[in-house]
Amino acid sequence: MFCSIFAQVLVVANPANTNALILKEFAPSIPEKNVTCLTRLDHNRALGQISEKLFVHVGGVKNAIIWGNHSSTQYPDVNHATVSTCNGEKPVRELIADDNWINTEFITTVQQRGAAIIKARKLSSALSAASSACDHIQVL
Template identity: 85%
Template sequence: QIGYALVPMIARGLMLGPDQPVILHLLDIEPAAEALNGVKMELIDAAFPLLKDIVATTDVMEACEAQASALEQQAAENCKVLVVANPANTNALILKKFAPSIPEKNITCLTMLDHNRAIGQISEKLNVHASDVKNVIIWGNHSSTLYPDVNHATVTTTDGVKHVRELVADDHWLNKELITTVQQRGAAIIKARKLSSALSAASSACDHIHNWVNGTNKGTWISMGVYSDGSYGIKHGLIYSFPVTCKNGEWSIVQGLKIDEFSRAKMDVTEKELIEEKELASSCLGQSI
């Protein structure tokens, strides 16, 4: 469902830009081959000007997508990888293990969805446009332990740039309700739709790649699950969500942000979960990741 929502966005240029032609490689499992062909038919019927070709297949090697072995054997070493399937952070670590030729900085996971969810909640609370809310942070795992941090977030108003915490003026909402809402948003959408949040996940995946390739706006950052280098005391070698800026196709973790005790505790909880996931995955695979 995420793929179905994502492909027209890519074909319209929302991910890589309005002047970048694309060839879509679409992979699904064998039982879904007929449905996959139907998606290909729809893409042809939409006559997207940027869409130059479509490869729709159940052969992972033909698709050159989705699995570490295929990426290792077929993909360019400088390819950019975004892992969406849960547990996304640990899946990205597993992919890195089995695609060793791809640099660690080129393997990321999606927390931009949680980033956008936090922005959406703040914009509704303050009755402002989402585009006016900047620099929220998602720390940690794409799970129910993630921590949406608003301590550095701002809102552009008619009176200038203001801090979110100052404008909301409700620590209970910021420290309790907002965090719980963002953590449980996926489950709430499944309850409402009876299906997962495919549209918002696809849109956020587009945002993630667009920022990574084209760069973040000056003075702003986004949240990405990236390989920890030990920044902010997070264990080296985890895929952990940090605030990052992007330039020239590279991401960099934002440094020097003040972390209060409340945030430190939340960041440690989600780090602990990621360490446990890594240990479990290593045990199941019979080798360290």
């Protein structure tokens, strides 16, 4: 009798993208589509920055992307991001209309938010990571 095991794996340890790739290589019995990594924490931080800038609910911001590992080299990308408005979906870049803010303050804030929290609180942002893991799992 054939027994199938279904597994969804969420890699949290950084560098998460790299560790997910290593897992994929060394656990070939787990389907590639079932391996994800946690960049949701950075994603949530990007959505929060956009929603604050535009004075909209964070739930209305869609399609922001985080490229790279959870580090100061990641790239929060708003090129496909939209915001729900009463006139439909509008591109974030069009609504913000400030490429300088997007290319400097926004990116730096998202990249360095974890370090800023640790510096301010003298504690890690572990609760933010746990909350993000829950958000990530709900999307799967």
